[in-house]
Amino acid sequence: KNQVEQSPQSLIILEGKNCTLQCNYTVSPFSNLRWYKQDTGRGPVSLTIMTFSENTKSNGRYTATLDADTKQSSLHITASQLSDSASYICVVTDAGGYNKLIFGAGTRLAVHP
């Protein structure tokens, strides 16, 4: 069964600190992997997208990595800000059939002053 698992489920860090969120997937065949940021009660906003041939992608203070061999991805946030408080969702595209998106349950990040 195609799955996307994220860890930790939730995380609390202090403003200015760095953190890393994990995503493991079993989706095959795999097309690409995307990280979304979702503020509470709002729709997700795309942060990065990577194909199987890419192993890192940055967007400002956000850096995503991908290891297609081990089927693992991480999202690293540098010098966190209060506005980084949100859920971060890992989404993998299942390239079989209807090219369906498989969503992880997300990591809820809280940045405290």
Add this chain to the structure above:
Amino acid sequence: EAGVTQSPTHLIKTRGQQATLRCSPISGHTSVYWYQQALGLGLQFLLWYDEGEERNRGNFPPRFSGRQFPNYSSELNVNALELEDSALYLCATSHRDFYNEQFFGPGTRLTVL
């Protein structure tokens, strides 16, 4: 450029009633996707419309249905509402050939009492 819009923002219904949620896509987008996000859970794929036709549906009962209009806007209808239908309903749209570049709307919060 206007983003994906959804209405209403909030909707309160009682068990057994019907709910209608609406979504307007970004100009040029022909595909509309509906997702359900129950509190604390990941996004679950509901329906995919393209060019006025239902292309795929997730593992939801038939009382979840919808349609897409000639202007590519879409409606999601939920009949015989149950308490567990309470969730954030997100609409995403994309170009037909770029299904994995979905842009999300702000969502409709449905509460069933």
